[in-house]
Amino acid sequence: MYVFEIVTPGTWLESEDRDWSWKIGNLxxxxxxxxxxxxxxxxxxxxxxxxCPSVADRENWERDAQRRSEIRREIEQEYGGFPGHEQWDEINFKTEVRFKREKWSNGFQPREFEHNLPFIYARAFLYAIDSFDKFLGVLSREDGVPEIVAELHGQVGEAFPDLRGVRNSAQHLEDRSRGLGAGRNPKPLDCYRQCKNDPLTAIEN
Incomplete structure (x- = not known):
């Protein structure tokens, strides 16, 4: 576990200008x-x-397979016990839906949850660092603030040179999914579909 300690040498800011003290204290x-x-x-x-992502071992796999078979038989009974071939896809679908919902109700997480968890925390880190950088920039431009604050703000930019670009990409995934980046004007989705189907249109635009 990483713990980056902050030592605050005092409780409040002393200043004859109470408004300034309140504003800087909030920052x-x-x-x-x-x-x-x-x-x-x-x-x-x-x-x-x-x-490590959860992977079903042989024992769990066999137990899940058995439970799927039980659910399938229950659904087949709902169809009268002798469903026709044309109903197999529907029965398979209902079997999988009931099986998954039963697993979820018993506390098992979908694999998609496990897969996306690191990305959620990564975005939280990204947005927190970006907000920290912005607050530090605002603080550095306030009157009466030591010049070293501006130097520290510059060091943040040196430590995270791609911070703004990565943040923008994370916030504008709808543009990145259409191949749009910084400096490229977004087009309506209808135009994007047309450009995909007609490369000449994409070149002209």
């Missing part, structure tokens, strides 16, 4: 909040990456 609290959110998200991401 500092927001910075700390985003900092610890990023720290926690990093730990959750690391933990999720270290967990």
């Amino acid at each position: 500092l609290q927001s910075l700390k909040s985003q900092y610890f959110e990023a720290n926690f998200a990093l730990n959750l991401f690391t933990e999720a990456r270290s967990v």
